[in-house]
């Protein structure tokens with residue numbers, strides 16, 4: 001594929017409507033849940049993204065039959081009468097960390113699984129020790145072999161107490177899925193409460209799972225021998241919605257985010273309100289308005305849900321880069337998620353990083369520049385910076401954006417942004 005970049009001529013307010021897709025981070029575990037039944041799981045409202053295609057390819061390799069509905073992949077029918085392979089190979093796992101979500105379902109259904117170790121990635125080392133300890137607490141034996149994690153429970157997993165020492169979204173999802181097919185009762189303590197986990201739990205319940213405490217940090221699961229088929233609609237993407245809300249906050253203007261849910265964005269909406277952005281629920285989603293006044297600097301610390309999401313930290317930093325006064329942005333989830341800082345500095349931002357905190361002193365204006373990013377949310381933050389900046393910004397490595405934002409430039413251009421994708 002030819003290298004592509006996004007070229008933005010900044011300084012235009014946004015106005016119009018932007019449709020919000022189903023959440024990528026809900027869809028990935030939901031797809032893995034197809035492994036828990038020999039019947040058909042129908043998922044609707046899927047976003048059309050590179051990460052979803054990667055997960056589908058991994059599942060096909062495990063024996064999942066994937067059929068489309070003629071709507072370009074928004075609806076998928078997933079049937080797994082038999083597991084063809086219990087190995088998740090390096091080539092597929094390497095592309096996407098979330099591949100590790102097949103581990104729990106595969107051991108639970110087949111008593112064994114081999115998943116390539118995901119390794120490091122741009123936003124930190126991101127180990128999977130919590131996933132493995134959770135499976136051990138359910139009777140699995142784990143060892144490492146040629147770069148693969150091998151988990152085995154020949155007589156099946158059994159219920160147990162899994163207390164997470166800190167909150168992990170992926171580990172909660174893996175153990176929750178595995179527990180659905182374990183013998184007896186599994187208790188997950190200090191579980192993640194992200195809306196994507198609640199969405200997964202609702203789908204599992206529709207598939208016949210017995211789960212109590214949905215939406216809380218204590219989940220109680222009574223296992224079943226096999227789940228059955230179901231139809232489930234993927235929850236709206238709160239990170240996509242929050243990102244576009246911040247795009248409007250960056251440029252000024254008024255945009256309705258169709259399909260967005262304000263109740264999934266509590267702290268983000270409060271933080272934006274303090275900075276001077278108005279967000280109101282509408283019949284179809286939410287309306288975001290920012291007038292011509294400058295934003296005000298507000299401090300932000302990322303936390304597990306219901307706290308401020310790490311997946312919106314980079315976008316928030318862009319807003320603070322031109323706000324009145326200073327803002328302290330502290331990242332507590334990942335140890336290396338400030339790669340956008342040097343790029344923003346190239347556009348004129350005044351940011352000093354001390355350990356896990358970035359002190360952002362607002363400047364009057366950013367100016368366009370060629371920039372490059374190393375992960376999805378950092379890339380989109382640079383798009384936001386480009387929309388707000390004077391002059392032309394080129395964002396390289398567009399493939400990061402395609403992992404998580406469906407038709408990004410089309411959606412922004414429809415609201416008046418001067419943005420296009422070019423080859424070379």
Ligand code: EPZ
Pocket residue numbers: 025026028097098124125126127128129130131132167168169170171310311333334335376377404
């Ligand atoms: C999920 O990643 C999301 N990915 C991430 O979204 C998101 O940033 C993250 O949760 C936090 O909200 C998906 O849902 C597919 P974690 P995940 O386990 O599950 C450490 C995006 O841009 N940890 O909650 O991998 C870990 O290193 C992405 O869409 C361990 O130490 O995140 C991190 O510091 C990027 N051991 C912290 O916990 C473990 O076994 C939280 O990670 C697991 C995690």
